[in-house]
Amino acid sequence: MIRYALICDHEHEFEAWFRNSGDFDVQAGAGLVECPHCGSTHVRKAIMAPAVSTSRKSDAAKADPQKAMQEIAGKIRSHISKNFDYVGENFASEARAMHSGEKPEKPIYGETTAEESKSLADDGVPCAPLPDPFVPPQAKKLN
Known part of the structure; x- marks a missing residue:
């Protein structure tokens, strides 16, 4: 990362x-x-x-920064799983419906194609891709 x-x-x-x-x-x-x-x-x-690198960093992070990053990524995945609703391949339509006021706003995550993501951005719908290490296990990637 x-x-x-x-x-x-x-x-x-x-x-x-x-x-x-x-x-x-x-x-x-x-x-x-x-x-x-x-x-x-x-x-x-x-x-x-x-x-x-300074002396204030923890000994664990100094010893294995990769492990420290994996632990942080795990905490972020857990937070997303617990606090966001997984909407799967319906992400673009759900985000658009919330943006237009058709549905109440709530934190969501899911999949979208690069084309759909660009269309959301062009329409002013606020969203951002999740870096791979932060994607919870139930989410899959579209090609």
Whole structure:
């Protein structure tokens, strides 16, 4: 996992996680990276300082940072499973119905194609892809 500081064409700054450095380029090129403040899909990487290891980090994280990341990802998956409703392949229609007021808003997750995701972004429906390590086990990926 890699975290990038991002900035949109309206100068809104935000952060996002990606599976690897190439994922940002692919997702941004497809218009799937969206500013959470204004919805712009014209997003670029902002200048970032590198993460520096300090003595304040736990011994466990120093010994095995991969294990520490897996534990964090597990906690996030658990939180999503407990607090969000899984809507499967109906994600795009559910998100659109909540955005238009046809259904009450609630936290959801599910699957959508890249085309549907781009259409949601174009229509101003707020949503973002979950990085793979955070996807709960009951969710599957569409190709």
